[in-house]
Amino acid sequence: MTEDWVALLRERGYRMTHQRRLVLGAVRELRHATPEQVHSHLRQQDDAVDLATVYRTLELLVDLGMVGHSRLASNAETYHLIAHADHIHLVCRGCGTVSEAPVEVADGFAGKVRAQGFEPDLGHLVVYGRCADCASAT
Amino acid sequence: MTEDWVALLRERGYRMTHQRRLVLGAVRELRHATPEQVHSHLRQQDDAVDLATVYRTLELLVDLGMVGHSRLASNAETYHLIAHADHIHLVCRGCGTVSEAPVEVADGFAGKVRAQGFEPDLGHLVVYGRCADCASAT
DNA sequence: TTAACTGCAAATAATTTGCACTTCG
DNA sequence: CGAAGTGCAAATTATTTGCAGTTAA
Numbered sequence: 418m419t420e421d422w423v424a425l426l427r428e429r430g431y432r433m434t435h436q437r438r439l440v441l442g443a444v445r446e447l448r449h450a451t452p453e454q455v456h457s458h459l460r461q462q463d464d465a466v467d468l469a470t471v472y473r474t475l476e477l478l479v480d481l482g483m484v485g486h487s488r489l490a491s492n493a494e495t496y497h498l499i500a501h502a503d504h505i506h507l508v509c510r511g512c513g514t515v516s517e518a519p520v521e522v523a524d525g526f527a528g529k530v531r532a533q534g535f536e537p538d539l540g541h542l543v544v545y546g547r548c549a550d551c552a553s554a555t
Numbered sequence: 556m557t558e559d560w561v562a563l564l565r566e567r568g569y570r571m572t573h574q575r576r577l578v579l580g581a582v583r584e585l586r587h588a589t590p591e592q593v594h595s596h597l598r599q600q601d602d603a604v605d606l607a608t609v610y611r612t613l614e615l616l617v618d619l620g621m622v623g624h625s626r627l628a629s630n631a632e633t634y635h636l637i638a639h640a641d642h643i644h645l646v647c648r649g650c651g652t653v654s655e656a657p658v659e660v661a662d663g664f665a666g667k668v669r670a671q672g673f674e675p676d677l678g679h680l681v682v683y684g685r686c687a688d689c690a691s692a693t
Numbered sequence: 694t695t696a697a698c699t700g701c702a703a704a705t706a707a708t709t710t711g712c713a714c715t716t717c718g
Numbered sequence: 719c720g721a722a723g724t725g726c727a728a729a730t731t732a733t734t735t736g737c738a739g740t741t742a743a
Binding site: 568569572574604607608 | 727
Binding site for chain 1: 626629632645647648654656660661663664667671672673675676679681682683686687690
């Protein structure tokens with residue numbers, strides 16, 4: 418798979434670098450990470466990658482279609498591997514917890530949206546609301 | 556309805572001011588507006604409300620439950636009247652156009668999410684994807 | 694070799710906050 | 719009158735960019 422990635426970069430005139438491998442690795446490990454989280458995760462290990470480079474790399478990875486991004490909190494964009502995008506996000510407004518649900522729960526919904534001529538990207542679906550705990554606590 | 560609002564404010568020790576009326580009016584007229592848009596909309600009229608006040612007022616209105624907010628573009632939070640929140644947002648990644656669909660298309664989906672113990676807030680649902688035009692253009 | 698990439702620092706953009714003055718009730 | 723609200727400017731936070739030195743191919 419790493420090879421596919423190198424080919425993908427080459428095709429577009431990009432190069433494979435140590436930093437890019439590290440950033441992609443961090444996104445894979447963290448599953449849902451903000452640029453800031455990727456940056457500090459890498460710093461905690463031997464490897465430090467400049468925050469600006471993290472931003473540039475994440476943008477590149479999104480462009481290549483390897484990584485997706487969603488706004489899971491009102492002030493932070495989080496990135497995740499497309500290969501892991503087999504779920505939708507349920508964000509609780511009460512406690513901020515992000516839980517996941519299989520994309521299948523949105524299949525019927527997706528069909529109706531498609532019927533309107535819009536092709537939804539469920540790998541990025543974020544639903545706000547209240548989790549069971551916060552709903553009962555009111 | 557304006558009276559309800561005044562009562563709502565009073566109950567919580569807040570006051571009704573000229574600026575608050577203006578901001579709510581702008582949100583109503585613009586339907587989906589960023590703080591910046593509310594600010595310039597008001598400035599184009601005789602009335603100018605400081606941008607910081609716009610932010611403070613929108614936050615208050617959200618708190619009162621009169622206004623909702625969603626991230627329709629990657630860099631801008633937009634606000635809308637809850638009374639108008641009878642639709643979901645379809646945001647095209649290709650052209651950036653925001654179209655609307657009735658909440659009913661998500662009814663079945665909402666039921667499945669509830670079955671998992673999560674109460675979704677469909678008035679804030681934002682779905683990213685590609686509109687018919689951009690999908691065919693590829 | 695050489696164009697792409699990186700780190701660093703400075704620049705922007707979006708949003709928040711401190712404070713003295715104004716206004717609602 | 720007195721607490722709540724506002725404008726203005728400064729502070730924060732998130733993200734982007736310019737540039738000189740580094741590195742992949």
